[in-house]
Amino acid sequence: MELRLLKELVKKGEGEHVEFKLKSNHPEKIVREMVAFANTGGGKLFIGVGDDKSIKGLKDVEEDEYTLTKAISTYIYPKINFRSERIPVSIDRDVLVITIPRSIDKPHYVIDSTGNRQAYIRVEDKSIQASREMKEIMRRGRGERDIRFNYGEKEEKLMRLLDEKKSVTVDVFAAFAGIPRKMASNTLVVMVLARILEVHPHEILDRFTMSLAYQSN
Template identity: 45%
Template sequence: MTLQEVSKIARKGEGLQVEFKKKVAHPEKIIREVVALANTEGGHLLIGVDDDRTVSGQRYIEEDIFLLNKAIHEGIKPAIDYELHTVSINEKKGVAVYTIPKSFHRPHYIIDEGRKRSFVRVEDRTVQASKEMWEILRRGKKEQDIIFRYGDKEMKLMQAFNEQDTITVKQYAKIAKLPRFIASKTLIRLVLANVLMIIPQEQEDLFKLRPTQED
């Protein structure tokens, strides 16, 4: 990868498939971005790029690469695939480009305070994956035909969508008078059946009807 190619990626700004870091100050936090990219649509993690999209580089970039590689190999489960390119700006500064493909082995996760935590990208942000998002990642790796019938609880959900664009698991459980775990399983199944789409959030994920081709 050339400096011109790095600059082209940087000019587009951070987004679903691009994340910038000036330096590897806290590798245990940066690997969350790597996990999120692999769990979502893949993309590029750039080390040595400022928030304003300036490709300023980092002094002794090899040290940053060593720290981040170590964190990736030791902290992410299951092991993750990536390509690494180092681009020199001058004798002292360089940029590291981690290219992470969308992974078939998702959900990837880290162990944080004894708990498994997974992450996904939402626009230009990384958010922790909910239990529902985790299950959708796990079961959505393979193409499969999800068969379900529209029963009473599904009809109540569709009626709710006549009045609001999005719904949370908690809202659906209340509307349909369901235990939370049943509401959760129903929404997961409808996402896997391509009836609904999930919008991960910091607090509660949102579910909405997937647009049809006519829409």
């Protein structure tokens, strides 16, 4: 990548596929962004760029790249594909650009020092924790298999609820249908995979709506 292109990309700011980090002194936090990109639509991580779009660069880019590569190997499971590139921005400073493609092996997790693991996804310009439903959608959505399900009483209640509310959460659907939360969750996941519903992830509560493709049929 040339410096000119780097400046153009930085000028556009952070977004669904772009994240800026001024330094790499907290690599265990940076890997969250990488996992979120891999679990969503891929993206680029610019290290040496501030939130204010200032291009400061890194003085010891080799050390930063080594530290991050080690953190990626230590904290991310399963392993992700990525490519790193150094872009000189002055005589003694470089910006490190890490490109992470959309993964087919998702969900990927960040593993902390205690062994706990958490998946992240990208929503607009933020990396947020993935809900149970999002993790199931990622896990069961590997490949392009046709998803089949029986349209029964709970599915009929869901459609009636969506006609009224336009969007629902797992808990609202479970209460309306009078079914356990786990059953409501699984029903929504299956219907997203069947492309009847769309999921709208949020850091507090995911919402589910009718898919545009299904409505047009």
